[in-house]
Amino acid sequence: MNAGVSQSSERLVRVPLGDRSYDILIGPGLIARAGREIAARVKGRRAAIITDEHVAPLYLEALTESLASEGISVVSLTLPAGEKTKSFDHLITVCDKILEARIERNDPVIALGGGVIGDLTGFAAGIVRRGVRFVQVPTSLLSQVDSSVGGKTGINSRHGKNLIGVFYQPDLVLADTGVLDTLSEREFRAGYAEVAKYGLIDKSDFFAWLETNWKDVFAGGGSRIEAIAASCQAKSDVVAADERENGQRALLNLGHTFGHALEAATGYDSRRLVHGEGVAIGMVLAHDFSARMNLASPDDARRVERHLKAVGLPTSMADIPGGLPPAEVLMESIAQDKKVKSGKLTFILTHGIGRSFVADDVPASEVLSFLREKQQT
Amino acid sequence: MNAGVSQSSERLVRVPLGDRSYDILIGPGLIARAGREIAARVKGRRAAIITDEHVAPLYLEALTESLASEGISVVSLTLPAGEKTKSFDHLITVCDKILEARIERNDPVIALGGGVIGDLTGFAAGIVRRGVRFVQVPTSLLSQVDSSVGGKTGINSRHGKNLIGVFYQPDLVLADTGVLDTLSEREFRAGYAEVAKYGLIDKSDFFAWLETNWKDVFAGGGSRIEAIAASCQAKSDVVAADERENGQRALLNLGHTFGHALEAATGYDSRRLVHGEGVAIGMVLAHDFSARMNLASPDDARRVERHLKAVGLPTSMADIPGGLPPAEVLMESIAQDKKVKSGKLTFILTHGIGRSFVADDVPASEVLSFLREKQQT
Numbered sequence A, B: 001m002n003a004g005v006s007q008s009s010e011r012l013v014r015v016p017l018g019d020r021s022y023d024i025l026i027g028p029g030l031i032a033r034a035g036r037e038i039a040a041r042v043k044g045r046r047a048a049i050i051t052d053e054h055v056a057p058l059y060l061e062a063l064t065e066s067l068a069s070e071g072i073s074v075v076s077l078t079l080p081a082g083e084k085t086k087s088f089d090h091l092i093t094v095c096d097k098i099l100e101a102r103i104e105r106n107d108p109v110i111a112l113g114g115g116v117i118g119d120l121t122g123f124a125a126g127i128v129r130r131g132v133r134f135v136q137v138p139t140s141l142l143s144q145v146d147s148s149v150g151g152k153t154g155i156n157s158r159h160g161k162n163l164i165g166v167f168y169q170p171d172l173v174l175a176d177t178g179v180l181d182t183l184s185e186r187e188f189r190a191g192y193a194e195v196a197k198y199g200l201i202d203k204s205d206f207f208a209w210l211e212t213n214w215k216d217v218f219a220g221g222g223s224r225i226e227a228i229a230a231s232c233q234a235k236s237d238v239v240a241a242d243e244r245e246n247g248q249r250a251l252l253n254l255g256h257t258f259g260h261a262l263e264a265a266t267g268y269d270s271r272r273l274v275h276g277e278g279v280a281i282g283m284v285l286a287h288d289f290s291a292r293m294n295l296a297s298p299d300d301a302r303r304v305e306r307h308l309k310a311v312g313l314p315t316s317m318a319d320i321p322g323g324l325p326p327a328e329v330l331m332e333s334i335a336q337d338k339k340v341k342s343g344k345l346t347f348i349l350t351h352g353i354g355r356s357f358v359a360d361d362v363p364a365s366e367v368l369s370f371l372r373e374k375q376q377t
């Protein structure tokens, strides 16, 4: 772990995937330089930028000008912000816009925004003409450390989240760390939950480094770039080993089984719970449940809880405003999310901080009684 | 070319694409045996069959029973027949049906029908859960020799045909040659145009064999299986060499540039022109245009015309009922289909039967005067 050591102001992480390999650039001022970086890697000279109503007024003009200065003409589309935008309706709108803009195979489609815009735009780029060039310009912390890396794209269905999509790797990711200054404190914290996740999965020294340096990460000092680069590197390692999630990539779901159940239970209402908050609570629950199963020490669960609390994240179900349905209902949504094979669930559990693993024989009954207990406290 | 030589009643063509390799089985009675063949290659025991209103009453029950006898439970969806079904609306319906049926990664989604059902269903199978198992049971001649092989899937957009889709290879193709007996004579002929195409691209002896044996192909004798197998083998060779159409795969578009322009000019009205008929006319035009450019002998164009006429296919623009727009309008649609680079078009031209090639500097002005002349005769 070299986080905190190097002091250069820009970092490059290369995702090694054969002829689908690509660079992630991380640092301040990348939107201003986007035209140059894109022109160096993508042949086409017509671009379509897809963004949302919060991000457009802040960064669309700068990105457009940067592209124009390289002779790349731009058509843009601004969508409503929020999870509901990951729908078939908006996918059709995006595909139409891309075709209207006469984007060909070698021209870039650019996602400027958080994970919602990235997932939706990546999906569209993957299916228009069976695939055109795709550039991610993630603007939320969550999208910089997680959703823009790895090639998972998609939309939601009434049957569940992210059920329709493709694996489609970008040609370039430009993570401009400066834009995070306009992100709300709450969204920044939510993204931070995923940063901490990489430490909890298999990098205990990174987690310890975060315990010491998190204030500088939030304040936007050099540690912010370090933390984002370390996260991208961690995700890149997992993706390179298992591009299509047949095995180890599942570790990235640490905290997510509980988290998704909580998101579903709150009706994906972002006023009550956003994804990263669900993950924060879910990670504490995963550590607690592992301790209950005598797999890990309860001290580790307390340490995780302490750190996430310190940064201001919710860490227990009681922290969610508005009350939750009974454990049985949470359990149903867990069973729907996962395939239940004769009463057994696949879960990401842990032997302690940085020692997570895929457990594929977790008794559903144990999870249920655990949730019941937790709801009583 | 061993067409016409072997007399076995079933043929197997393997498409060699690394871990995406698959078998095409060709012969009578395959629907009755589908359950066994699918169970041998796909783990899941839940299937979704997508079909159309013409095919369902003829073959859905037989296929469902065959699957049931292997312990595979079936959910099915019957859609309207025809090109209009390749739309976002129907894609959403298919995705919903697949999710409702609780199809998981290892369960098969089965396309039972012609190219319309195959293209739409393959696209859905490629995007639900970012890809589930996919089996093609093509029932039209065109889909048996062309659309079910090679992994191109997709739908139409108001900006043009097949503009939205993915490359998604099936796990198995079952071409039951017996079902072609219920196909209309006209649809059979249209599919035959694509069979002849493989000869014209680079197999002059196959074309000569067809000139001798076409009646037995139409009548459903051993030559039918031979012709379909030879066509699948030809397409497989091209696809294996160029899965994502970066180069030689373009040869498969012989006759299609003119053909697409004619389809567009007739508003995709199948009463006036179906795809294979457009291709038949387009292939004669491609040979004529090549002769006009002094690339090939006009005798070859006449030989192509003679054979396609003999089987009952249209071979000139005058054969299309209802009249065509002027050459300028056809030209516009050609220019939209292809990228025009400074007045030059990419076209599949030929040095003679079985000697086609990709020409990327065809002057648009020459094509226009050629079309004008042709419309006067």
Ligand SMILES: NC(=O)c1ccc[n+]([C@@H]2O[C@H](COP(=O)([O-])OP(=O)(O)OC[C@H]3O[C@@H](n4cnc5c(N)ncnc54)[C@H](O)[C@@H]3O)[C@@H](O)[C@H]2O)c1
Binding pocket: A052, A053, A054, A055, A058, A081, A082, A083, A086, A113, A114, A115, A116, A117, A119, A139, A140, A141, A142, A143, A146, A147, A148, A149, A150, A151, A152, A153, A162, A179, A180, A181, A182, A183, A184, A187, A275
């Ligand atoms: N593809 C993957 O691998 C992957 C991984 C994790 C999450 N996801 C997906 O990502 C989505 C969540 O991503 P998210 O948290 O970025 O959500 P988001 O895209 O909704 O962004 C959160 C909010 O922040 C705003 N915003 C973004 N950047 C801003 C900036 N610089 N300044 C001011 N406001 C800004 C957005 O407009 C939005 O209101 C979910 O749909 C989730 O499923 C995907």
Ligand SMILES: NC(=O)c1ccc[n+]([C@@H]2O[C@H](COP(=O)([O-])OP(=O)(O)OC[C@H]3O[C@@H](n4cnc5c(N)ncnc54)[C@H](O)[C@@H]3O)[C@@H](O)[C@H]2O)c1
Binding pocket: B052, B053, B054, B055, B058, B081, B082, B083, B086, B113, B114, B115, B116, B117, B119, B139, B140, B141, B142, B143, B146, B147, B148, B149, B150, B151, B152, B153, B162, B179, B180, B181, B182, B183, B184, B187, B275
């Ligand atoms: N994916 C590819 O590589 C590829 C290649 C070529 C064509 N295509 C696509 O294929 C489509 C055309 O395919 P098609 O010609 O099979 O069209 P189709 O699917 O519309 O079938 C033609 C007609 O025949 C009927 N039919 C099919 N099988 C029958 C049977 N056994 N008995 C009675 N009726 C039957 C259908 O219901 C339909 O009315 C077009 O959309 C074209 O774009 C795709």
Ligand SMILES: [Zn+2]
Binding pocket: A146, A194, A256, A275, A279
């Ligand atoms: Zn997450």
Ligand SMILES: [Zn+2]
Binding pocket: B146, B194, B256, B275, B279
């Ligand atoms: Zn065709």
